[in-house]
Amino acid sequence: MPESTVHTTELTSQYISQVANDLDRNVKEQERVTEELAALQEQLATLKRDHTVLVNMQQALGAPTTAPEPSHTDSAVVPSPRKKPALASSARQPAKKAPAQGPRGKKTAGKSAQPKLVDLIHQYVAKQREPRSAVEIAEALRQAHTERTIDTKVVRTTLENLVAKSRVHRTKQGSSVFYTAANAPGQEAASTDKSQPETATA
Structure with a gap:
């Protein structure tokens, strides 16, 4: 009986020590994960602010907004408090400087008055009597608007x-x-012209 009692006591003390160690590790792991979660929440909030600034810059420059919207997980992640407003302010500074850094140093007032790229593309396509490819449209716009930087991929995306x-x-x-405009000039006339010889021979 005394030996069994001593053995039981030793096992109990071992379990108590092991549980205490596991509990200590668990608490430390929770603290580590909590710190990582706070850092990730702060990083996510910063990225969202930067995303908003970049979208505003893209719209101000007249480029089509083709960037995909991020998936919203606000219900799963609680936004962290605004701790670093300096990041947002520094991102706004390039937004203010971007119009002044236009091609050939054109006046910012004149640049803001320029039509959007989507309007230029649609106007050009509407004036054409024959279909045009995205490469042809981009090249024609580059020649007509030398002060603007017109990318063929952006033109193709805008056309789509x-x-x-x-x-x-x-x-x-x-x-x-x-590509042709929905109501391009001469389309109906061209279709009727093609049909006239057939009706005449018939």
């Missing part, structure tokens, strides 16, 4: 947005894609 809005029609000839 206009197609989605039914303002531009898209046709495919082989591996090439061409």
Whole structure:
């Protein structure tokens, strides 16, 4: 009986010590995860503020907003308090400087009065009597507006947005894609001209 009692007491003390160590590790792990979570929440809040500033810059420059919107997980993550407003203010400074750094140092007032790229593209396509590819449209706009930087990929994306809005029609000839305005001049006349010889021979 005394030996069994001593053995039981030793096992109990070992369990108590092990549980205490596990509990201590658990508390430390919780503290570590809490610190990482706070850092990630602060980083997420900073990224969201920077994203808003960048979107505003993109709209101010007249470029189409093609960047995907981030998935919202506000219900799962509680935003951290604003601890570093300096980051947002520093991001706003490039936004104020961006219009002044336009091509060839044009006046900011004149630049803000320029039409948007989407309007230039639609106006150009509407004036064409034949389908035009994105490369042809971009090249024509670059020649007509030398003060602007016009990227072919941006033009193609803008054309696809206009197609989605039914303002531009898209046709495919082989591996090439061409675009025409929804009501391009001469389209109806061209279709009737093609049909006249058939009716005449009939």
